Amino acid sequence: MVKHVILWTLKDEFSEEEKLGIKQGIKEGLEGLKGKVPGIVDIKVNINGLASSNADLMLDSTFENEDALKAYAVHPNHVAVADSKVRPYTKIRSCLDYEI
Template sequence: MIKHIVMWTLKDQAEGRDKAANAAEMQSRLLALKGKLPQAVELEVAVGGEIFAAVPETDVVLSSSFRTKEDLQTYAVHPLHLEVVEFIKKVVSERRVVDYEV
């Protein structure tokens, strides 16, 4: 099993919205991928810097699981995922990623 964790810091303003509105939009778009991309065994999204005590500058966290590295690679280039990525790139100021095998 491959665990894929992504942490984002959002811009204060982007796409006509404030940080909180963009975080909610990111969460909604990411969660909409559930069930549409069979490669993702698990997909969770947490919003709100106050809940990430260890990384206070983090606004949104994605935690997902994949059976294999190949499944993660397939997910990464899937058109539905890439649509979400297009939006995320417009509202994010920093991105941190870790993938590991469990």
Template sequence: MFTHVVLFKLSEPTKENVKYVSDILKGMKGNIPQIKEVEVGIDELKSERSFNICLITRFDSLEEMKAYQVHPYHVNEVLAKIKPFIEVSKVADYSI
């Protein structure tokens, strides 16, 4: 199992923007066959160190994750739509 974790800090983290971005991320489930699990969490503490949204996706392998990254739905329906809202993102990738 390969896990891909992305933390997103929005440039304008209004409730509406956070919901919009998180809904788009949740929409990947069922639209990208390589994804085995999708979890999207919204930060509750809102501390100085906090990121607004956490995305956790799981795949059968690193190769499946690489295929997801270039999948047309991911590129056109996710990245293209959320990129204008993102100030910074951080990633952690690991196998278990």
């Protein structure tokens, strides 16, 4: 199996209230991909980081294998969520993929 972990930082231009709504939209959009994108074993988005965090939210996902992760990256449902709910609002993206 393969873990796919992403940390995002939202753009500074958003108020704290706007950021809450953006984070909820990202969470709902990405978690909603389970069962729609083949190869996803588990997918969770944490939007409740502690004040000591230097990122706003985290994707913690597990895929059957590396090929499933590659297919997820270009799957139309994933691309639609990324283009509408993630990319317009984030300024920093850090990713770590690894085998478990």
